[in-house]
Amino acid sequence: MIIAIDGPAGAGKSTVARRVAAELGVDYLDTGAMYRAVTFGVLAREIDPADARAVIEVCGQLELDVGVDRVVVDGVDATSAIRGPEVTSGVSSVAANPEVRSILVELQRAWVRNRGAGVVEGRDITTVVLPDADLKLFVTASPRVRAERRVAESGGDVDAVEASIAERDRRDETREASPLSISAEAIVIDTSEMSIDDVVADVLWRVQG
Numbered sequence: 737m738i739i740a741i742d743g744p745a746g747a748g749k750s751t752v753a754r755r756v757a758a759e760l761g762v763d764y765l766d767t768g769a770m771y772r773a774v775t776f777g778v779l780a781r782e783i784d785p786a787d788a789r790a791v792i793e794v795c796g797q798l799e800l801d802v803g804v805d806r807v808v809v810d811g812v813d814a815t816s817a818i819r820g821p822e823v824t825s826g827v828s829s830v831a832a833n834p835e836v837r838s839i840l841v842e843l844q845r846a847w848v849r850n851r852g853a854g855v856v857e858g859r860d861i862t863t864v865v866l867p868d869a870d871l872k873l874f875v876t877a878s879p880r881v882r883a884e885r886r887v888a889e890s891g892g893d894v895d896a897v898e899a900s901i902a903e904r905d906r907r908d909e910t911r912e913a914s915p916l917s918i919s920a921e922a923i924v925i926d927t928s929e930m931s932i933d934d935v936v937a938d939v940l941w942r943v944q945g
């Protein structure tokens with residue numbers, strides 16, 4: 737079974753994907769961590785994430801190891817740094833780069849081919865990466881709730897976090913290459929008033945009946 741989950745920042749996709757994968761005994765792929773890992777590598781080489789040509793060159797040279805609990809870029813443990821403010825503010829530019837996307841999309845499809853099953857989560861999984869997945873979900877929540885979840889997770893001021901999430905959503909939705917959009921075939925789950933347990937139960941019910 738291949739489950740594809742898309743949705744905006746802070747909707748709870750990662751937590752849901754991780755838990756559903758564990759319940760089903762399959763692997764989980766966080767594709768956002770891959771875009772973040774490339775961004776980390778770009779910044780480590782002091783390259784501007786908006787310099788498309790230089791970013792493509794770096795992307796082809798990076799050694800990426802994006803695991804569930806550990807992300808290593810060129811031999812350096814980047815697990816916490818990929819969630820930090822520098823990477824978060826540079827990642828939208830890197831993700832808007834079509835060549836970077838085609839390299840990462842190939843890696844993502846190969847990940848699925850090698851396993852034959854799994855839960856894959858991101859922004860373009862149901863639309864571009866795995867449009868034939870067995871279950872396609874769009875997990876979302878109101879901007880306020882998403883900001884509150886991020887603050888509960890990693891601190892900060894809720895208004896500032898909401899503004900930064902809204903800006904990243906806008907960039908993800910309006911970019912030319914594989915923008916964040918809701919596939920006509922995806923089931924939309926609005927988690928604004930649901931707990932993570934509710935969402936996990938809902939997804940498992942859809943899988944197992």
Ligand code: CDP
Pocket residue numbers: 744745746747750767768769771772827828831832857858859860861904908
């Ligand atoms: O966890 P959070 O919602 O903050 O974002 P993420 O899933 O870690 O993704 C970070 C960024 O990577 C997103 O804002 C997108 O710009 C980009 N991304 C993408 O373009 N396509 C994907 N399949 C996954 C992430």
